[in-house]
Amino acid sequence: MLRTISRSPRALPRRRFVTGAALACAAPRLLQASPALADAWSARDVVIPKTPQPPPLASSSFSLTVETVPMTVHGAHLDAAGVNGLAPAPAMRWREGDTVRIDVTNRLDEATSIHWHGLRLPADMDGVPGLSFAGIAPGETFTYRFPVRQSGTYWYHSHSGGQEQGALYGALVIDPAAGPVHQTERDYVMVLSDWTDVAARDIVSNLKFNSDYYNFRQRTVGTFARDARRDGLGRAVRDRLRWGAMNMAPTDISDVSGVIYTYLLNGQPPDIGWTGLFRPGERIRLRFINAASMTLFDVRIPGLSMTVVAADGNDVEPVPVDEFRIGPAETYDVIVQPQSEGPHTIFVQSEDRTGYARGVLATQFGLTGPIPPMDPRPLRTMADMGMAGMNMGGANDKHEAAGMNMPGMAMPSAHEKGNGAPAMTAPADLKTGVEVQSVAAEPMNRLAEPGDGLENNGRRVLTYTDLRATRPGTDPRPPSREITLHLTGNMERFIWGFNGKKFSEAEPIRLALGERVRFILINDTMMEHPIHLHGLWSELENGHDAFRPYKHTITVKPGERLSYLVSADTPGLWAYHCHLLYHMDTGMFRTVVVS
């Protein structure tokens, strides 16, 4: 019976995924009772394994086997790291209040790990090698067991080397104990990812040699001629000189691009596309999870308004939007209610517009909606360089060399009010150097901005200020101290870190058990960084006071300064890092010690 579930698509598992007895009994009935589910499983024309939707009933006992899963996309082959024969890994459904037990067996020939992203659990269950445990050696089984104290959309992924790039990620849906807040007729997880057959280590190595390795959209003689015609020769020259004087380029959007990435939605490349079935008038909950290693995505469904109802697993006051940006590791739940048959294209562009993932909401399989053209690709501006005084839009005559003298730029100490713990505040003398390409002179609050490439596009685009929790926070105390961290890096050398130091050069961040702390992040770099704190919530200070949203991953825009509150209520060693995989791997990581 169970096999009917897990076997239908051709390439599906050799091993059982769900061992929950409850589901095993309930499965046949559910198959009949849920036409959507039955339809979903009957799709037989897929080329690569598709991520199945989570089973309809939660379970509390799982057996996952991490193993090599051959994966072919567009003729490119990868021996991916998958779970139970699936890559990307299968979706799970848990229930708030249960104690879950997951046996993870490693059949790879290297150590592995599973990290439960966004979950609040004992530190030794968090799945980070070196911090939570020693990792899972080949041939070994590790048993995770912990109580589930939250609900919503989360995900899980390997925290070992490049396995996360190699498709070891899956969706995790936790049903609220009190039942769903929003009644919907359909419920789909939407796992977004960037897939490549290039080994993770090779990607880093290439970027160390040449940080533009994957960028084939740099400024050229041709774009100079175009800009000179459009803006005038003098202005074009000055703009070139200004960027050249920093050895930076406004075309630096993503370190790794569609040159090697195929963007997947639920494991499906855009030419095949993922299909979600619906009937007109139904309310559909789409649980977007950005499982990409290096890609921010912009999500929209042309013609449909999406109502954002949850962020990073936590309910927020509904926000109707046309589009939203989702950083790596973030999750957003949206509800759509298409009145027409469509088909409605789910269009997911990479931030740098080098590719897109695609899905469709349709009334039957085999239908394809119109695919819109990709939006113009963004260019970084002086605001992204942390020069708030600069007008947006790059070429502005009023602001010339004065603001551009990078090496001597001082930190904006005026922005720091109050005296944080002396040990952890940013070094006042943070200067450019081997690991610091630039220091933001005037970082600014950009929470109300949708992000580079999304401004003034005529759509309602979600911003962080739109996120307002439905419930007040659980810890009303003001923070007792502040920890200021600069997000720093040198793109040219491809070194990333905090406060000008990579992980291996820095002290851990120490929090006292029970204390409440304000983290202030200042992004000195020209790229977004989705900063993820394991094990503890990050309560984004976005103007909603007690109703600040609880997040596990906060995307910090270039040149941005933002803050969030953390209650250090769970002891242990926690990982704290940029969720761009290769930024983490090259140093943008800290150990947070709560004791």
Next chain:
Amino acid sequence: MSRRRTTSLAALMTLAISPAPIGHATEPNDAMQGMDMPGMTMPTRSIVHVPKPGAEKQTKASATGKKTQTQLMRSPPAPNTAQDGATPRLIGMSGMSGMSGMSGMSGMSGMSGMSVRSPGQVGSARPGDAPVHYINGVMPVMDQSRYFHGLLDEFEARYSGRGGEFRYDAQSWYGSDYDKLWLKSEGTVGTSGRFGDGDHEALYNHAISRYFDLQTGVRVDIDSGPARAWGAVGVQGLALYFFDLEATAYFSDRGAAARLQGSYDILLTNRLILQPQAELNFYSESDRARGVGTGLSDIDAGLRLRYEWRRKFAPYIGMTYSGVFGQAAAMARSGNTTVHNMNFTFGIRTWF
């Protein structure tokens, strides 16, 4: 293949500067093989077996049934580890005197002064903070990985009215973000079949600023002419406006020399790249046996148009110029060799 100059290099090698912080250490179990670095500071560490208290996890399928956690204990930081800011210190590069010509390039085995970094041992730890014990010594992030790269920048045939030449210019480096072993080699096989301009360098490379590395080491001139050896100190990196620059000074008992090399990539498109490039050599003393004169002695320059068919493989065509000046030009004239040489050139640029 003369080695006679190498012994005199020992004194020059004391110029080698290692600005690396003292007391940093790395994970000793990562790829250190192949680099025997006597001067390296490594952390002392001891493996102890500590039962993990209160852990809920169960490790099945463990044939040995071991339930202990192997934890890596680090020795407390040495008193001088606090000086993370790192002022440069002088360290002799003692291991480099064993170089013997070309074979020495690959067999270079000594790099003192390479220092590496350790987690949890630097920074402003408050007294009383216990060091973080990473379970089994597993680091959650391997940000100290070493990388091995090689660039064959010029690999080209040159044609002029007088015949053909072959020229290559290659670099290779291995190491971490801060410290690398850097090898350079270039040479020209002339129309007569003579191998000239054979310049081979082995350098310790240390990152010193956003875009520049400091390089110290040795240069040996090995080709069909008499061999020479030099101590070398220079910088290499990316000047502002994306201008690639190498500037190196050389010293020996024959005097001093300098080389300035620069290039700039003009992107006609994202794959079609026009690169003006020039290399200038200066000498304080003339060396008649090698056709080198005082002052600006020679220039080798090119304008190459390459197509990055792959990032790592780019065929090119171009015009190159090689010329000698001043005393060197006089020597060339008397030796009946060309003074100024314009060539049609084609080749490949490739790297790994």
